[in-house]
Every structure is written in C-alpha cells, then in structure tokens.
Amino acid sequence: xxxxxxxxxxxxxLTAEAATLHAMTETMACRGPDDRGTFAxxxxxxxxxxxxxxDLPGGRQPMSLPTPGGTVALVYSGxxxxxTELRRELTDRGHRFxxxxxxxxVLHGYLEWGDAVAERLNGMYAFAVWDGxxxxxxxxxxxxxxxxxxxxxxPDGVLFGxxxxxxxxxxxxxxxxxxxxxxxxxxxxxTPGHAVWEGMREVEPGTVVTVTRSGLDTRVYWxxxxxxxxxxxxxxxxxxxxxxxxxxxxxxxxxxxxCTLLSGGLDSSAMTALAARQLAERGETVRSFAVDFVGQxxxxxxxxxxxxxxxxxxxxxxxxxxxxxxxxxxxxxxxADPAVREKVIRARDLPAGLGDMDASLLLLFRAxxxxxxxxxxxxxxxxxxxxxxxxxxxxxxxxxxxPWLVRFGRHFxxxxxxxxxxxxxxxxxxxYVADGYRTAVSGIQRLDGESDFEYRMRRICHxxxxxxxxxxxxxxxxxxxxxxxxxRVPFCDHRxxxxxxxxxxxxxSFDGREKSLLREATADVLPRSVYDRVKSPYPSTQDPxxxxxxxxxxxxxxxxxxxxxxxxxxxxxxxxxxxxxTPVSTQIARRGLERTLDLAQWIDxxxxxxxxx
Numbered sequence: 001x002x003x004x005x006x007x008x009x010x011x012x013x014l015t016a017e018a019a020t021l022h023a024m025t026e027t028m029a030c031r032g033p034d035d036r037g038t039f040a041x042x043x044x045x046x047x048x049x050x051x052x053x054x055d056l057p058g059g060r061q062p063m064s065l066p067t068p069g070g071t072v073a074l075v076y077s078g079x080x081x082x083x084t085e086l087r088r089e090l091t092d093r094g095h096r097f098x099x100x101x102x103x104x105x106v107l108h109g110y111l112e113w114g115d116a117v118a119e120r121l122n123g124m125y126a127f128a129v130w131d132g133x134x135x136x137x138x139x140x141x142x143x144x145x146x147x148x149x150x151x152x153x154x155p156d157g158v159l160f161g162x163x164x165x166x167x168x169x170x171x172x173x174x175x176x177x178x179x180x181x182x183x184x185x186x187x188x189x190x191t192p193g194h195a196v197w198e199g200m201r202e203v204e205p206g207t208v209v210t211v212t213r214s215g216l217d218t219r220v221y222w223x224x225x226x227x228x229x230x231x232x233x234x235x236x237x238x239x240x241x242x243x244x245x246x247x248x249x250x251x252x253x254x255x256x257x258x259c260t261l262l263s264g265g266l267d268s269s270a271m272t273a274l275a276a277r278q279l280a281e282r283g284e285t286v287r288s289f290a291v292d293f294v295g296q297x298x299x300x301x302x303x304x305x306x307x308x309x310x311x312x313x314x315x316x317x318x319x320x321x322x323x324x325x326x327x328x329x330x331x332x333x334x335x336a337d338p339a340v341r342e343k344v345i346r347a348r349d350l351p352a353g354l355g356d357m358d359a360s361l362l363l364l365f366r367a368x369x370x371x372x373x374x375x376x377x378x379x380x381x382x383x384x385x386x387x388x389x390x391x392x393x394x395x396x397x398x399x400x401x402x403p404w405l406v407r408f409g410r411h412f413x414x415x416x417x418x419x420x421x422x423x424x425x426x427x428x429x430x431x432y433v434a435d436g437y438r439t440a441v442s443g444i445q446r447l448d449g450e451s452d453f454e455y456r457m458r459r460i461c462h463x464x465x466x467x468x469x470x471x472x473x474x475x476x477x478x479x480x481x482x483x484x485x486x487x488r489v490p491f492c493d494h495r496x497x498x499x500x501x502x503x504x505x506x507x508x509s510f511d512g513r514e515k516s517l518l519r520e521a522t523a524d525v526l527p528r529s530v531y532d533r534v535k536s537p538y539p540s541t542q543d544p545x546x547x548x549x550x551x552x553x554x555x556x557x558x559x560x561x562x563x564x565x566x567x568x569x570x571x572x573x574x575x576x577x578x579x580x581x582t583p584v585s586t587q588i589a590r591r592g593l594e595r596t597l598d599l600a601q602w603i604d605x606x607x608x609x610x611x612x613x
Contacts, residue, residue: 002028002031002032002048002049002050002051002061002075002076002077002078002162003025003027003028003029003030003031003032003048003049003077003161003162003163003166003481004028004046004047004048004075004076004077004126004127004128004160004161004162005021005024005025005027005028005046005047005048005075005159005160005161005162005166005167006024006044006045006046006047006075006128006130006137006159006160006161007020007021007024007044007045007157007158007159007160007170008043008044008045008130008137008157008158008159008211009043009154009156009157010043010135010156010157010213011043011156011157012043012156013042013043014040014042014043014044014045015040015041015042015045017040017045018038018040020169020170020171021038021040021045021047022038022047023169023170024047024159024161024166024167024169024170025038025047025048025049025166026049026169027161027163027165027166027168027169028047028048028049028161028162028163028165028166029049030347030481030482030483030484031049031051031077031162031163031481031484032048032049032050032051032484033049033051033484034050034051034052034484035049035050035052035060036048036049036050037050037060037061037062038062039062039064039073039075039130041071041073041130041132042132043135043157044073044130044132044137046062046073046075046128046130047062047075047166048061048062048075051373051481051484051486052255052256053079053254053255053256053373053374053486054079054100054101054102054253054254054255055099055100055101055255056255056256058098058099058100058101058104059099059101059102059103059104061074061075061076061103062074062075063076063103063104063107065107065108065111067111067132067133069132069133069134070131070132070133070134070135071130071132072107072110072111072129072130072131072132072133073129073130073132074103074106074107074110074127074128074129074130075127075128076103076106076107076125076126076127077125077126077127077147077162078123078124078125078126078127078142078146078147079102079123079124079125079251079486079488080102080105080106080121080122080123080125081122081123081247081250081251081253082120082121082122082123082250083102083105083106083123086105086109086120086121087105090105090108090109090112093112095108095111095112102123106121106125106127107129109121110129110131110138114138115138115140115208115210115219115221116221117140118140118208118221118222119221119222121142122250122493122494122495123142124142124144124146124147124488124489124492125140125141125142125147126139126140126141126142126147126148126149126162126203127139127140128140128160134212135212135213136210136211136212137157137158137160137210137211137212138208138209138210138211139151139160139203139208139209139210139211140203140207140208140209141203141204141205141206141207142205142206143205143206143222143494143497144205144206144380144465144469144470144473144489144492144494144497145204145205145206145469145470145473145474146473146477146489146492147162147477148162148163148202148474148477148478149162149202149203150162150163150164150166150167150195150200150201150202150203151167151200151201151202151203151209152167152170152172152173152197152199152200152201153199153201153216154172157211158211158216159172159173160203163349163478164195164196164197164200164349164350165346165349167197167200168197168349168606173197173199173200174198174199174609175197175606175607175608175609176197176198176199176608176609176611177196177197177198177608177609177610177611178198178611179426179427179611179612179613181196181197181198182423182427182568182610182612183427183429183432184196185350185351186416186419186427186429187405187429187432187433187436188402188404188405188408188468188471189402189405189433189436189437189440189467190467190468190470190471191436192204192205192466196350198611204218204220205222205470206220206221206222206223207219207220207221208220208221222494224462224465224466224497224498224501225445225498226444226445226446226447226458226502227498227502228447228502229502229503229504229507231503233507233510236503236507236517237517237520237521238521239499240496240499240500240517240518240521241521241522243493243495243496243499244270244271244274244490244496244521244522245274245278247490247493247495247496248271248274248275248278248376248490249278251376251488251490252275252278252279252376254373254374256372256373256374257287257371257372257373257374258286258287258372258373258374258375258376259286259287259288259289259368259371259372259374259375259376260272260275260286260287260288260289260323260375260376260377261288261289261290261364261368261375261376261377261378261487262288262289262290262314262317262318262323262325263290263291263310263314263378263536263538263539264290264310264311264312264313264314264315264316264317264530264533264536265310265313265378265530265533265535265536266381266387266515266518266519266522266526266530266531266533266535267378267379267381267382267387267491267515267518268377268378269313269317269378269526269527269530270378270381270518270521270522270525270526271376271377271378271381271490271491272286272288272317272321272323272376272378273317273320273321273522273525273526274522274525275376276321276322276323277321277525280322285322285323285324286321286323286324287323287324287325287326287371287372288314288317288318288321288323288324288325288326289325289326289327289328289364289367289368289372289375290310290311290314290325290326290327290328291327291328291330291360291361291363291364291539292310292311292327292328292329292330292539293329293330293331293332293335293360293539293541293542293543294329294330294331294332294543295543296309296311296539296541296542296543297309297311297312299542300542301542305389305536305537306536306537306539306540307534307536308533308534308536309539310536310539311327312529313527313529313530313533314327316527316529316530317526317527317530319527320525320526320527321525326371328363328364328367328368330360330363330364330541331543332541332543332545332546332549333545333549334359334363335356335359335360335363335541335546336356336359336546336549336550336553337359338553338601340359340362340363341359341597341598341601342601342605343362343482344358344359344362344479344482344598345598345601345602345605346482346605347362347478347479347481347482348474348475348478348479349478349606350602351595351598351599351601351602352475352598353591353594353595353598353599354475354594355550355590355591355594355595355598356540356541356546356594357538357539357540358475358479360539360541361475361476361479361538362479362482362483365479365480365482365483365485365487366483368485369483369484369485372485373484373485373486374485374486374487374488375480375485375486375487375488376487376488376489376490377476377487377488377489377490378491379472379473379476379487379489379491379492380469380472380473380489380491380492381491381515381518382464382514382515382535383461383464383465383468383469384465384491384492384496384497384500384501385500385508385514385515385516385517385518386457386461386505386508386509386514386515387514387515387535388403388404388407388464388514388535389407389535390403390404390406390407390460391403391457391460391509391514392514393406393407396460397456397457397460398456400434400437401433401434401437402433402436402437402440402463402467402468403460403463403464404464404468405433412591416429417573417592418569418570418573418574418592418595418596419568419569419570420566420567420568420569420570421570423567423568423612426612426613440463440466440467441459441462441463444458444459444462446458453505454504454505454506457504457505457508458505461501461505461508462501465497465501469492473489473492476489500517503517514535515535519531547590550590550593550594550597551577551578551579551580551593553593553597554574554577554578554593554596554597555578555579557574557596557597557600558571558574558575558578563600563603564603564610565596565599565600565603567610567612568599568610568612569595569596569599573592574592574593574596577592577593578593
C-alpha cells in the first residue's frame, strides 16, 4: 500500500522539474512512511511513497525495466492477492524476477499483456505505467474503487495522484471549486469520475485511462453485469462460504503484523472468525480491535438507527474466536479536538461532514497502527449482501431516488439546510440528485422475466455497489492511510460481488432478514448473539460533552464574522444551534454544526477559490 503521483508533459523535459515532483511526492508521505522514490525521463516524472507490506527490502518504487524500445516504469499502490499464481505463469512465459514483490509481477504482467493485465488481477490497486516504448501513460484502477486515483489533464499532458493533494501541489492545478463541485460536495451520490476540484477527475473503478500526445482514451475493463442465477439456496450458501474462505486466505498474506477490525456486527464478526480459524491452523492468533466510547456501554440509549451497543457482541466474538482483542476507548475531548478535525480534513482533502464518525475512525486506526500494519475490515458486506435498513424501508424502495438519501434525510437532515438560501437556490441540489439518479439507473440490465419487485431490488443493489460503497471505501482508505495503516476489504473481491449481485432478492433475504446468505454461510463460526443481532451502523458517541464542545467551537467561529465559511452557510442557523440552552444531542442539529466546522477547517487549510455564481 502506497501513495503514487506523477506528471506527464509531452512538450518539456521533466528532469528539470525535480523540486515540483518532490513536492507532489511528499504530500503522499502519510500513505508511505517507509520509503520514497522518484523517476524522471524526458516527458515523464513519477513519484512514490511506500508502505512496505510484501518483500520489505525488494519492493522499492518507482520500478522500471529497460527494453530495446525504451524504459517502462511503474508506480503502484495496493495489493494483488493472486500475484503468486501470476508470477508462476509469467515465469513459464520466460520472465525473470529479481524480487518477491507483487509490484514486480504487475510490471512484468504489463510487459506481457499490456493494459489487459488489469483483467488478470485480483486485488485492490491503483497504478500508472510510463511506457517509454510508445510515449504513453497508462493508469489503471481496481474494479470496485478500493484505492483512490485522481488525474488532471493539462494542455500538454496530465497530472495524477492517489489523492487530490498530490495534484494540487503542482502549480498547473488551481484550487478552484465551482457550483458544480459544490453540488457534488453537498450530495452523497458519488457521481462517477467527479472529483469536486475544477479540472480534476477520478480514474473510475474498473477503468484504464491512457494518455498520449493526441489526448486521453478511456476503456472500461469491468462493470457489474446482470446474469441468470441458477443455484438453489444450499448451493448458493456453499458457494459464498467457499469464496469467503479463499478470499480471507489470500488477504491474510503479509510480511508485517496484521489484525482485524471487529464491530460485533455480522460482517466483521464473520470475517474475524474465518481469519481466526485459518490462522489457528498455522498456530497463530489473530489480533482484533474495536472502537468504543467512554461510558457508552453503561449509558447507551437505543434509537431507530442503533438498537444495541457494540461492546457485548464484540466480546462474544473475541471469546469464541479466541482473538487477541483490544478495545480502543475514546473520550469526547479527543473526538472534538480541532487538531483531529484538521487531520481528518487533510486526509480527505474535502469537508465530508461526518464529524465524530470520521474522528473516531482516524483515532482507532492511529491506535491500531502502533501494533499492526495491515487490518482486515468487514466494509462493503452491507452493499454486497443487502444489509442496510433502506433495503427494507418501503419508502426508500419505492422512491425514484438514491435509497440512502431517503433514510439519511429522515435521520440527519439535508445538507442544504445549513446553506445560505441564495446559495441553496443556485445549487438546486434537488435537480442535481434527480439527474444523477436517472443516469445511475439508466444502464442497469433487467433479466428476461424478472418481476417488477426483483428488478427494483436489483436496481437498489446496483446503486449501492456502484455509488454508495465508493463513498465508504474512500473514507476508509483516507482515514487508514493517513496513519500508514493498510486496510483490506475481503467483501469487495469481485468474484464475490459478481456472484451475490446476481442472486435474486428472495435469496438475499430468504429468512426475512438482511444478509441471509452471509449469515447462513458463516453460521458455524458465529456466536448466537451475533447471528441473531439486528443490523447496527458504525457507532457514534452519545456523550453530551461532545455536543457541548461543538457548540463552543461554533461560537468561536461566529466571533470571526468575516470568515469565508459564511459565504456558504447560514450564519443565523449556526448561531441558533450554538446558543441552545441544552446540548445539540439530535443527529440533525449536531450534524449541522459538524458540517459547518468541517467547512471552515477546509477553507483554512486549502484556501479554495470558491466560485458561487
């Protein structure tokens, strides 16, 4: 796992731009604390920061190979979980290797198959190849979008990086956000390719972007496809288990300490239990970590979103799976610390507005990083198997809208609620979301004979797997890599995604509950309490001291009436929330303050040029 960046300029010799390349590369230091390297040759300049996971001494980058036609150089971020098999195949084809790293396998794979190497990889990856034989840059991103990848076309080439901050370090990129960028920022719809910053784009998941002197070319090498599912229930359950066993086995491979993230929900519990069983066969014990809050277990109050605290279920799994478990217990002061908020914004490059849920994730990962370098996560199982409450919410099911927005609006309010009325009118977020929804569902294939209900559920599943999951994957990558922790996501293996996506909803919920296939496939390794537990989202603190801290920070912000954040947000709404006699304990009121403080922090850190008309 690493940070990559680069600059292609067909009209100049970039060997003279070492200072700029260094600046771009060093923005990725948090993603790669173990090593750095650069490559510059003619129109190409590549930078790399390394987090060493496999072949610690041999995987240095950029990695290059001379050929009779020119140099081929690679910067790579991620893991190819099938690199051992690919290495054997390439060796049989005459390739010779000098390291044990998966990076070298990917480089030789490109030499053998060109950009079609993407179809052969199983893993999470974002990489760029400068092919000096043909003067072209090839950028490839994994199928599900686990690893971030951005680019910015220029008049004579392109800038690219794992994160926007690497691109923004180049003088050719302006820190400019227009109304269209703000529309994306204030809606949770994850428009494919959109990067908020003007001129910047994402390499879309499952896509190859090739840059030559004549321009950019894009090729989609993978997307969700509708296929008939003919397996019965027992066969489907068995197939899911077989896939999970293989996926976990592959993703446990590392030359550094690894662990699991354990929330006590079905997803993380199943993944942890399978990992524990496999490691026990080798005489090893898996480490597990969970986040908790001071006083949460004793003072927990159930609501419509979260019916139970996590801790009792976490401990049930840890006992049954015999993990070496540790709770990371956070207090309100740490969660509200402005220094933590700054770290979150720097990690994400944008004000996501998730408040304590982002802060707690960052602090959890920071604590884990002291003991492990790789963590397995249960992320994405809800999208794959149909676990969210909106899958069962009749209003969300029937709405011609992104289903999560229906429920989020009910519980957290709308982002537009905090905006100045005139800006809200200019943004017209309702039309933006409606247009995005129509585009998102327009290409979803329907099976012959598929009922209206099954097709509607297919559309909901597709939206979660191609839009919502990318929001959460980006969040997890940024928070983990901000502290140099590699988080792997077994449930994003494309083989599992393809198989489960095409199971009908009647199979995904055959027992009338969420994630029926996953629950039944892992029933033998789960404690009964977790098997029976109802879905509970990522935890959020209920400590009123956190809400009071937000109010005090909002008052400090209000004391700076000329702050540019008030060009965006309604000052009186902020004042009303900050000066309430009782703490803003409701999610709607609290999230408004979190969103405002995040925006202010982002403006202070990035000084974006905001174009509001």
